[in-house]
Amino acid sequence: MAKKEVAAGIDIGGTNTVFGLVDREGNILGEDRIKTTHYDEIEVFVAALYEKIQVTLQKLGNGADLIGYGIGTPMGNINKGTIEYAAGLPWKGIVPLAEIFHRHTDLPVVVTNDANAAAVGEMVYGGAKGMKNFVVITLGTGLGSGFVIDGKLVYGHDGFAGEIGHTAIRPGPSNRDCGCGRKGCLETYVSATGLKRSLLKIMADSNEPSELRKFSFDELDAEIIHDAAKRGDYLAKRAFKHTGQMLGFKLADVVAHTNPEAIFLFGGLALAKDLIFEPAKEYMEENLLSIYKGKVKLLPSELSTHNAAVLGASSLIWTNNKS
Amino acid sequence: MAKKEVAAGIDIGGTNTVFGLVDREGNILGEDRIKTTHYDEIEVFVAALYEKIQVTLQKLGNGADLIGYGIGTPMGNINKGTIEYAAGLPWKGIVPLAEIFHRHTDLPVVVTNDANAAAVGEMVYGGAKGMKNFVVITLGTGLGSGFVIDGKLVYGHDGFAGEIGHTAIRPGPSNRDCGCGRKGCLETYVSATGLKRSLLKIMADSNEPSELRKFSFDELDAEIIHDAAKRGDYLAKRAFKHTGQMLGFKLADVVAHTNPEAIFLFGGLALAKDLIFEPAKEYMEENLLSIYKGKVKLLPSELSTHNAAVLGASSLIWTNNKS
Numbered sequence: 001m002a003k004k005e006v007a008a009g010i011d012i013g014g015t016n017t018v019f020g021l022v023d024r025e026g027n028i029l030g031e032d033r034i035k036t037t038h039y040d041e042i043e044v045f046v047a048a049l050y051e052k053i054q055v056t057l058q059k060l061g062n063g064a065d066l067i068g069y070g071i072g073t074p075m076g077n078i079n080k081g082t083i084e085y086a087a088g089l090p091w092k093g094i095v096p097l098a099e100i101f102h103r104h105t106d107l108p109v110v111v112t113n114d115a116n117a118a119a120v121g122e123m124v125y126g127g128a129k130g131m132k133n134f135v136v137i138t139l140g141t142g143l144g145s146g147f148v149i150d151g152k153l154v155y156g157h158d159g160f161a162g163e164i165g166h167t168a169i170r171p172g173p174s175n176r177d178c179g180c181g182r183k184g185c186l187e188t189y190v191s192a193t194g195l196k197r198s199l200l201k202i203m204a205d206s207n208e209p210s211e212l213r214k215f216s217f218d219e220l221d222a223e224i225i226h227d228a229a230k231r232g233d234y235l236a237k238r239a240f241k242h243t244g245q246m247l248g249f250k251l252a253d254v255v256a257h258t259n260p261e262a263i264f265l266f267g268g269l270a271l272a273k274d275l276i277f278e279p280a281k282e283y284m285e286e287n288l289l290s291i292y293k294g295k296v297k298l299l300p301s302e303l304s305t306h307n308a309a310v311l312g313a314s315s316l317i318w319t320n321n322k323s
Numbered sequence: 324m325a326k327k328e329v330a331a332g333i334d335i336g337g338t339n340t341v342f343g344l345v346d347r348e349g350n351i352l353g354e355d356r357i358k359t360t361h362y363d364e365i366e367v368f369v370a371a372l373y374e375k376i377q378v379t380l381q382k383l384g385n386g387a388d389l390i391g392y393g394i395g396t397p398m399g400n401i402n403k404g405t406i407e408y409a410a411g412l413p414w415k416g417i418v419p420l421a422e423i424f425h426r427h428t429d430l431p432v433v434v435t436n437d438a439n440a441a442a443v444g445e446m447v448y449g450g451a452k453g454m455k456n457f458v459v460i461t462l463g464t465g466l467g468s469g470f471v472i473d474g475k476l477v478y479g480h481d482g483f484a485g486e487i488g489h490t491a492i493r494p495g496p497s498n499r500d501c502g503c504g505r506k507g508c509l510e511t512y513v514s515a516t517g518l519k520r521s522l523l524k525i526m527a528d529s530n531e532p533s534e535l536r537k538f539s540f541d542e543l544d545a546e547i548i549h550d551a552a553k554r555g556d557y558l559a560k561r562a563f564k565h566t567g568q569m570l571g572f573k574l575a576d577v578v579a580h581t582n583p584e585a586i587f588l589f590g591g592l593a594l595a596k597d598l599i600f601e602p603a604k605e606y607m608e609e610n611l612l613s614i615y616k617g618k619v620k621l622l623p624s625e626l627s628t629h630n631a632a633v634l635g636a637s638s639l640i641w642t643n644n645k646s
Contacts (some may be wrong), residue, residue: 134478154472161581253491258477
């Protein structure tokens with residue numbers, strides 16, 4: 001019997017590092033996790049992770065043939081196989097992750113950021129199958145993005161291309177503080193946190209009643225606002241509309257830069273469906289140059305939210321030979 | 324004796340259509356032009372242009388071997404070989420330029436917009452030799468741009484990628500009218516016309532004396548303002564500074580999108596050197612996310628302004644097999 005090829009997809013997060021062994025069709029044949037926060041030293045982290053992957057692989061029996069390790073991580077640099085200055089992880093400065101992995105294995109190791117991994121995942125397993133030019137935007141606590149041009153992920157000269165979350169949508173000193181130390185970045189408007197910030201400003205200006213007035217800033221999250229909007233809460237709907245408009249405005253820029261066939265939205269906010277898609281689509285079209293109008297599809301990701309990070313990371317192995 | 328290969332580089336402009344026969348090193352061995360405005364019918368225009376190119380080729384004698392036609396034109400679509408809705412040309416709607424050319428020749432015909440042609444020209448003959456990821460911005464009456472990623476020009480799904488001139492730098496209804504029908508596009512700030520518009524606003528707000536106060540809007544051009552700035556005119560210098568700042572602000576976005584090794588500025592405004600490069604560089608760096616800071620070169624084009632359009636158009640043949 002021919003062995004079945006599997007790729008390891010690893011998603012390094014601030015709290016947990018989750019991995020799966022994934023076949024070419026996107027089936028996760030085995031999975032497990034380790035606690036990122038338990039490992040102050042990257043060498044020990046990699047050794048523990050590598051060991052746990054081997055154990056999971058052995059459980060699959062003799063039929064599985066591991067062909068490489070795809071890793072999605074905050075601030076992953078695909079050109080160098082490094083993690084660079086990731087604020088939310090235990091390891092500081094520039095971490096040579098692929099190099100450390102290669103002390104354990106000769107198989108390909110591909111490191112990139114979460115959003116790039118999601119973009120490749122969409123191409124290999126999701127709605128972008130067969131597409132050559134598209135963009136994936138991940139909407140979580142922050143905003144990530146990955147560009148595929150001519151069938152290939154765009155890395156850029158230093159490995160950090162496709163980072164629209166930190167382009168300024170509203171420049172100026174009186175603007176919203178961004179976690180990156182600057183002001184007015186797209187992420188401060190279009191993300192779960194951005195939605196919450198917009199809600200507070202709308203609430204401050206309005207006298208409309210709202211069930212959300214009883215929540216503190218700390219208590220609020222995208223799900224609470226989404227639920228209120230579904231029940232018809234006016235301020236919640238306004239906050240979604242504003243978020244979608246800001247996104248749509250920026251998407252017009254994205255289209256002018258790369259003229260994609262489609263833009264996929266992934267993550268918590270994208271689950272709010274029309275609440276976010278309708279204003280985003282409307283503002284994107286309104287701000288497009290005529291040659292682009294009506295041509296670019298704005299679509300929900302077809303990767304399940306639950307497994308996307310692992311699938312995306314594993315997909316790097318099916319499309320890429322960098323190590 | 325082996326024949327010398329030459330590519331025809333054709334630059335279609337609103338008034339004249341200029342062409343040259345160019346060798347692999349960028350030497351223009353023969354050149355001529357026809358008047359664009361004389362030809363209401365595209366078929367007649369192409370026939371006349373084709374004929375004139377053959378005559379120029381024959382003058383080179385038996386030693387020259389023509390290998391293809393590269394064409395730079397407003398609204399050129401490289402995917403389809405068409406000109407689409409070019410406001411400044413005599414032919415309306417969608418013009419199947421490559422198809423009409425192919426009635427005369429079986430050689431490759433590549434059509435793209437002027438700025439994309441300039442980008443390829445920079446890669447083949449200019450300062451981007453050996454670079455894989457860079458951006459060229461052409462600053463003339465308007466603003467054009469072309470992106471090269473991974474050694475290839477970015478076309479996008481519909482052939483119109485890399486168009487930053489019509490992304491909004493300052494959205495909103497009270498903003499500057501753009502020729503494209505929208506408001507606040509980058510081109511309304513960063514172009515010869517944008518410089519003039521900024522000068523007028525600065526002049527209106529200021530009581531500083533200026534030699535430029537005696538010129539009408541119609542009389543003013545980038546050269547007059549540049550000359551005044553070189554003589555130390557305060558308002559002229561301010562207008563350049565503002566133009567450079569707006570450019571630099573947008574370049575930070577460009578870097579976040581494509582993470583290039585270098586950005587080249589080409590055309591009239593770029594000749595103003597430090598007057599435009601200094602504020603552009605300063606504002607770009609100030610608005611960059613830290614991972615990009617200090618890494619992206621901002622450089623003047625190394626193509627001569629005089630021949631660049633023809634060189635750029637011809638270079639399409641040396642790098643591209645689309646037809």
